Amino acid sequence: MTNLFILQLLNGAQLGVLLFLIAAGLTLVFGIMDVINLAHGVLYMIGAYLIATFAGLTGSFWLGLLLMFPAALAVGLVIERLVIRPLYARSHLDQVLATFGLVMIVNEGVKIIWGPSPLSVPMPDLLSGSIALIGPLQYPVYRLAIIAAGLAVAAGLYVVINHTRIGMLLRAGATNRDMVSVLGVNIRRLYSLVFALGAVLACFAGAIVAPILSVDTGMGESVLILTFVVVVIGGIGSIRGAFLGALLVAIVDTLGKTFGPILLRFVMEPAAAGQTGRMLAPMLIYILMAAILFARPQGLFGPKPS
C-alpha cells in the first residue's frame, strides 16, 4: 500500500510539472495581457508533433528537442501576430470566439499535415529503463527525468521572474498593465515576449511527454481544461500559484483515481465502491476548485479584486 502510494505520488508529481509548464504560460497571458487563450492546449499538441517530426528526421530525440525550440518560438510569434494581437483591446467574449476558431483550425491543420493516426516518439536510450527506488519499488527513469526537467524550468522561471529586469516587467505587468505602459515600456514587445515564452513552455511540455503518450489531435483538449483549473486555483498572473496549483490538481487527481475506490470500500460494498469511485474521481479536482474559490474567489495567489 505504501509502495502504491509513493508510485502514485510520483505519477502525480510528473503530471503536475507538465501542467505547470503549460499553466505558467497561460497564467502570464491572462494576467499580463488580459487575454483568454483557448488555443493554449493546441500549443502543447504542436510541441509533441514537432518533436515527432524532428526526432524522425534526425533520428535523435535530443536533436529533435533542440530543433523544437526555435520552431515553437516561431509558432508562438506567428500566432501572436496574426490572431492574438488584434484581440488585445477586445472583450473576453471576442477572445473566446477567435481562439476557439484557432483551436478548430490548428486541430484540423494538424490532421491535414500529419494525418489522423497517432504518432509515437521513441524514448531516448539514455533515459529508458527503470531504477530501484526503495526496496522492490521500480520507477521509469524517463518519468523521473520529466519531473526533474519540470522542476528545473520552475527554478529557472523563479530566478528570471524575481531577479531579472524582464521578470520585474512581467511582475509589474501582472499587477498593473496600464502603469507599466505609461512608464515607457514597450508593452507590445512585452506582450509578444510573454506569449512566445508561454508557447515555448507549452510546446516543451508536449515534447517531453511525447515518448510516453501517443501523439494525437485530442491531446491538447483534456490538458487545456485541467490547466484552466490550475490557473483558477493558483490565481491569475501568479507563477507561484500555477506551480502549487498544478501539483495540487495533479496529485489530487492521481491519488483520487487510485485511492478513491479503495477508501470507499470501507463504507460500502466493493462493487459499488469501485463504481462510485470511478464516477467521483474525475470530479474531485472540480470540487477542489469550487471549495478553493468559495473561500478565495481570486485563487490562492491572485491579485485582490479591486
Add this chain to the structure above:
Amino acid sequence: MIGTATPAPARLSARLWLALLIFACFAALPVIAAVTDDPFLLLIGTRILAYAIAAMALDLILGYGAMVSFGHAAYLGFGAYAVAILNSVGVTDLVLHIAFAVTISAVFAAITGAISLRTRGVYFIMITLAFGQMAYFFFVSLSAFGGDDGTPLPARSTLFGSQALEDDRTLFYVALGLLIALFTLATRIVGSRFGRVLIGTRENPVRMEAIGLAPFRYQLTAFVISGCMTSIAGVILANQAEFVSPAFMNWHRSGELIVMVVLGGVGNLTGAIGGAVVALLLEDWLAVLTEHWRLLFGVFLIVMVLYSPHGITGALDRIARGRR
C-alpha cells in the same frame, strides 16, 4: 463588457418581425420536405430548432446579463440524459422528461452558478467551462448508460400516452411550438422589471447596488432559468437523434453555442435563433464541401470576430440605418 446598448423599442419590434419571419419559414419546412421528398430535412430542422432554443437561452444570460457561460452544453446533456434515465425506469412521457430535465438543471445551475458568480470576467468563463467538463466526465463514467459511447434510446418520448412523436413531422412541430413558447417567455422576462435589473447589472453592477438592488440574486435566477431552458433543447435533441452520449456536453458544443449567439448578434433573442440557423447550415454546407470543414469554420470565426463584432442583427441594423 459587452457593449451593446439596450435596443430602442422601435427596433425591438423590427426584431420581433424578424423572429416571426423565421418561425414562419420553419412552419413551412415540412411542406418543402414533402414536396422535395427529403426526409432528412425535417430531422435537420428539428436539430436546428433545438440549438435555437439553447442559443436563445444562452443569450438570455450572455447578452442581457453579460455572463459568458462556457459550460452550457452540460444542460443539453442533462436534458438528453433525463430522457434516457426516465426511459430506463419505464417513464416515457415527454412532459415528465422535460420536468425531470428542468429539475436536474435547476439544481446544478443553482449550485454551480452560486459559486461561479462569486467571480467575474475571465474567471467566470473558465469556471463555467470547468463545471461543464465536470458534468461531462460524470456522464462519461456513467457506465450504466454506455459511458463514453452513449446509449441508443429504445423509442422516442410519448406524448400523453400516444406514440405521435415517432412521426418526424410531429416531433418537428412540437419542437417549433416549444421554441415559440420559450421565445415568448424569454421576451416577457427581458421586458419585465426582472429583465431591466438584469440589463442594469450588465451595464453597471456598482450602480445597481447603489440603488439598493443586489445583483447576485438576479444574476443567479437568470442563470438558473437559462440552464433550465437549455435542458429542454437537450430533451428535443435526444428525441431527434434517438441516442444520448456525453458528446452532447463536450466543451466544443458549449463553444458552438456561444458562436451561434455572437454570430446572430448578442443581446436580442432573435439574433441567437438566427445565429443557430446560420451556424448549423454553414456547418452542414462546409461539411459537404470538404472533410476538413472545421478548418474553414475556424477561419470564418476569426474573420467574423475581427471584422463584424455585432453579428448578423448588428449588420442588419447597419443596413437599416443606411450606413455602409
